[in-house]
Amino acid sequence: MTPSILIVSLIFLGISMLVSMxxxxxxxxxxxxxxxNGFTGREIAEKMLRENGIFDVKVISVDGFLxxxxxxxxxxxxxxxxxxNGNNIASAAVAAHECGHAVQHATAYNWLKMRSSLVPIVQxxxxxxxxxxxxxxxxxxxxxxxxxxxxxLFALTALFTLITLPVEFDASRRALAWLNTTNVxxxxxxxxxxxxxxxxATTYVVATLATVATLVQYILIYASGRNRN
Numbered sequence: 559m560t561p562s563i564l565i566v567s568l569i570f571l572g573i574s575m576l577v578s579m580x581x582x583x584x585x586x587x588x589x590x591x592x593x594x595n596g597f598t599g600r601e602i603a604e605k606m607l608r609e610n611g612i613f614d615v616k617v618i619s620v621d622g623f624l625x626x627x628x629x630x631x632x633x634x635x636x637x638x639x640x641x642x643n644g645n646n647i648a649s650a651a652v653a654a655h656e657c658g659h660a661v662q663h664a665t666a667y668n669w670l671k672m673r674s675s676l677v678p679i680v681q682x683x684x685x686x687x688x689x690x691x692x693x694x695x696x697x698x699x700x701x702x703x704x705x706x707x708x709x710x711l712f713a714l715t716a717l718f719t720l721i722t723l724p725v726e727f728d729a730s731r732r733a734l735a736w737l738n739t740t741n742v743x744x745x746x747x748x749x750x751x752x753x754x755x756x757x758x759a760t761t762y763v764v765a766t767l768a769t770v771a772t773l774v775q776y777i778l779i780y781a782s783g784r785n786r787n
Contacts, residue, residue, distance in 0.1 A: 694709075
């Protein structure tokens with residue numbers, strides 16, 4: 559790793575850690591504020607699915623902190639134990655957000671379809687791309703094609719993170735629109751749920767910026783190596 563890439567990585571690592579700390583503090587604070595109606599995350603998820611005409615998606619509990627996700631392969635909304643059983647603002651926000659992905663899937667949301675199509679490619683490249691890039695940087699003056707190959711693979715990861723942004727923002731938009739029109743939250747609770755989802759989305763923005771910045775650095779190294787040959 560070159561000094562410039564190391565510096566960029568450290569900068570975004572610091573930003574990412576700061577955002578993660580704020581996110582965790584937000585969710586911890588909002589998890590201590592119970593919903594006035596007492597709904598759990600599971601009940602909210604099932605209610606949102608029903609009201610969106612989705613009856614073939616299961617809501618299940620999984621281990622881990624903020625491990626919540628929607629799995630389009632088996633049509634399950636996977637909620638962490640605290641969210642699944644929790645009857646607080648944080649649980650409601652997370653449950654509704656993950657159901658937002660289920661609604662995207664049910665309505666064939668284009669960005670989600672594009673993201674899903676890239677998953678196998680990114681899973682394959684993620685295991686080898688860093689090694690190819692490292693060797694490519696070392697051999698840039700003698701075998702620049704290796705670095706170019708690594709850049710192409712890494713560009714797919716960058717594309718994946720870019721596509722993830724509209725997918726995540728749209729899921730939150732759908733969640734907040736539903737929360738604002740149903741009886742799940744009152745006027746005091748809704749802004750807190752909106753704030754929680756805003757900070758969750760910020761983590762994706764930081765990750766995307768870091769990936770794109772790193773990609774640019776590798777492209778500059780490749781171009782510099784080509785110019786010297």
